[in-house]
Amino acid sequence: MDPVTPAGAVVPPPVDEPEQLRDPEDEPTFRLLIDSLTYLPPEEIETVRRAYRFSERAHRGQMRLSGDPYITHPLAVASALAEWQMDVEGLVAALLHDVMEDTAVSKAEIAQEFGRPVADLVDGLSKLDKIEFQSQEEAQAENFRKMLMAMARDLRVVLIKLSDRRHNLQTMAALRAEKRRRIARETLEIYAPIANRLGLNKLFGELQDLSFHLIYPMRARVLARALKAARGNRRELLSRILAGIKKKLTAQGIEAQVFGREKSLYSIYRKMLDKHLSFSQVLDVYGFRVVVQDIATAYLALGALHALYKPVPGKFKDYIAIPKPNGYQSLHTTLIGPHGTPFELQIRTEAMDNVAQEGIASHWLYKDSVALGADLQQKTSKWFHSLLDLQSSAGTSSEFLEHVKVDLFPHEIYVFTPKGKIIPLPRGATAIDLAYAVHTDIGNHSIAAQINFTQLPLTTELTNGDRVEIVTAAEAHPSASWLSHVKTGRARNKIRHYLKTAQHDESTALGEKMLDQELRALGVVASEVPVSSWKNVLRDSGNKLIKEVYTDIGLGFRMAGVVARRLLAREENRSANEKAPASLVIRGSEGMAVQFAPCCQPIPGDPIIGSIWKGKGVVIHTHDCPAISRMRSSRPTNWIEVEWEPEPGKLFSVRLRVMVQNTIGALGKIATEISSSGTNIEHVKMDEKHPGLYTTIHFTVQVAGRSSLARLMRRLRRIPEVVRITRDQGLTA
Incomplete structure (x- = not known):
């Protein structure tokens, strides 16, 4: 359902309403729409008339909160698309875009009446209002997922949706203030950036300014008054710059159109906010656009105007040679005008100007921009598919929306x-x-x-x-x-996906190993457990696969001993004649399923013990780690015996504290000795608290185990400057 037309806004038709549909020719708004469709053949204009009658009949009796008949909304959306010279299918879909959501009309009826492509467009614009969601955020994310898939299939969906959103923002006076602000914030976070990403600069500015007025009405009014006053104060200066640009280009024999332009209210507000400026300190409120015939002339115009006004160093950008991802092309430069006033200048061809103003809509609107528009549509479709790639591997709806928002800015x-x-x-x-x-x-x-x-x-x-x-x-x-x-959202999503997958696989392997050891302690080999026992455990646990049980054990969500006893239908308390399970053998290469506590940094050869944490798996500590004494008393059942495999095959980080004589070259000698022993230095830190006769150096090095650490420490003790060397344990790095 439309965000500005909640259920309470849709009322049944009055009993005394006449059955005969009003003549479309009598509706002024519809008359304006039909009059603007001169670019369509007569038979397609008749299809638009038929779509209007269908929509008016479906929405008859429904009113917007403003008191206007509901049909005024789809008419306004269709009229906006007609300004872009949208094709007949797009116009029909705009007129029908709410009938599936707010009336009893089905997708099949639309397909039968207007064809499958129109039905697909309308379906892509309809929200998932028949599904119960946990929260407003989840509903927003899931509806956006659906719309995104429709956009990737057909770019007309996004143009209809953005036009729909613009008209909603223009007609929100009847909504309560909090709902207005929520919808406006959603527009600033999602829909305005999408318009920007598609090169719809004019629409982008409108969505931003409309949202700004709805969220901060007082600030918008004050800023608008200040801008109006500044426009009057600077009129003479701006006219002088405009005349100077035109005169210089004419003198150089360059044919061009020159326009003055004004920054949008919201962009001025963001600049004031981001750079902590007052309005009077924002100097580049105004700028100029030069439109020329071809690319070569654009560069000639740039050279001529750089000769007229001095350019600001570092403020030149060539978006013609390197276009923006949304297809935007232009030369940007900032010049110092009369009285030291800086202003921005944009130089581009007419085709580039069309794309800059209307983005992907220029494909329909401007014949000279067809090639650029088609290329932009291809890039846009590729971008939408990249967002679909994000959604296919994002864990939750909120995660997906977070990735999308990152990519939209x-x-x-x-x-x-x-x-x-x-x-x-x-x-x-x-x-x-x-x-x-x-x-x-x-x-x-x-x-x-x-x-x-x-x-x-x-x-x-x-x-x-x-x-x-x-x-x-x-x-x-x-x-x-x-x-x-x-x-980037893509990088963040791919890293999270890899880590989750890796942790899942490693935890599954660890869980299977832990359960196998518990079963062996009970005198049973895992392969001998009957299928019926596993079925009972799966039914009780809610898991569908045995692998899922292993994963839960490896992640610490289930205790291996409890699962083993349930498999064998035994009491959960271990009987006196049952032996304890063998120690869990650790290689150090189990990945994220087995983590080594940063407090004591255990290495092979240290006596160790494992703590099972929900969601983390097994965390390994040394037996004498000061941190575990308190944890063992509070969590006595979550500890397991572990031991090192004879050849772990991995390097482990360990901290060393070396006290040395405070002499020149002492650090170099120690570092050289560590390197020559084949040991890698991860981190070095000098103790600056006691700069007297002696100083302490903290090293973090990588060793294969306790024996290789002992050999390294013996070598370091032979250095004359070394007074004492100890291993740091029980402290955070």
Whole structure:
């Protein structure tokens, strides 16, 4: 149901309403719509008339909260599409876009009357109002998912939806203030950015300003008055700049149209907010647009105007050579005008100007923009499919909406691959974002980045124009820490998906191992457990597959001992003659299913014990870790015996505290000795609290186990400057 026409706004038709439908020719709004359809052949105009009659009959008696007949809303949406010279199917769908949602009309009836394509368009615009959702946020996300799938199939869906939203915002006076603000915020967060992403700049500005007036009506009125006053005060200056531009271009023999333009209220407000400026400090409220015949002339005009007014360094952007992802092309420069007043100048061709104003709608509206519009439609469709890719692997509705919102606010930078391909990324993106933008497998196996021929970490923030090559390794995989370094929804989603999948698989293997050991302690081999016993456990637990039970055990949601006894139909308390299960053998390569406590950093050779945490799996501590004494008393049943496999086959981090004489070169000698022993140094920190005769250096190194650590410590003790060396345990890094 339309957000501004809740159930209470739709009333049954009055008893005395005449059955005969009013003549469409008598409706002024409909007359205006028909008069604007001169670009359609007569038979298609007749189809639009028929669609209006169908919609009017379906909505007859329904009123909007404003008191207007409901049919005025679909008429307004269709009229907006006619301004873009939308085809007949799009216009019919606009007239019918609410009939499935608010009336008894079915999709089959629409398909029979107007064809399957129109029915699909209307269905894509109808909300999932027959499904119960847990929250408003979940309903919003699920409805957006449905609309997104329809948009990916047919771009006319998004044009109808955005026109629908604009008219809703224009007619919200009758709604309560809180609902107006909620719908306006949703517009600013989702629908206005979509319009921007599709290059619909005019509509984008309208949606922003309408939402701004609904959320902050007082601020909008004050700012509008200030802008009107400034327009009067600066009229002479603006006229002087405009005349100067025209005169210079004419003198250079350049034919061009020159327009003055004004920033939208909301964009001025955002600039004041983001840069903490007053209105009087926002100098570039006004700008100018120069429209020329071809690309070569655009660059000539740029040179001529740079000679007329001095350009501001670093403020030139060439979106003709490198277009924005939404197809926008133009030259941007900021110039210093008379009296030191800066102003922005945009230079582009007429076809580019059409696309800049109307985006994907220019495909229908301007014949000279057909090629650009078709290319933009292809890019837009690809973008929608990338969002569908996000939704297919997002865990929850709110996660999916979060990823989409991230992708809708891309203040772009442009980076180059080694083959010269240009990839747009949001400002603040890192090499990890680029890796996932190229391909998921490259992201999952990346280890470093060659940025401008220098090898740097993957977390390095990229800048405009960087040349980036991603270095990969087959054994590499994503880290949870990457999530704090990525900006794109795609990268965030792919990392989360990998981590969840990896944790799930590793937890399943660990759970199976833990249950097998419990069964062996009860004198049973896992393969001998009858199928009927597993059926009983699955029925009681609510799981569908045995694998799911293993996963729950590995993640700590079920105790292996309890599951083993239920499988054997025994009491849950262990009898006196039953032996305890063998210790769980740890290699250290179990992944996220087995975690090593950062407080004590256990390594092979240390006596260890495992704690089972819900959602984490098994966390390994040393027996003498100070942190476990309190936990063991509060959680006595969640501990299991564990032991190291003889050859774990992995390196482990350990902290060392080295007290040395405060002499020149002491740190270098120790670092050299560690490196020569084949040990990797992860981190070094100097203790600055006691800068006297001695100082303490904290190392984090990687060792294979307790014996290799002992050998390293013996080598370090032989260095004359080393006074004392100990292992740090029981402290956080």
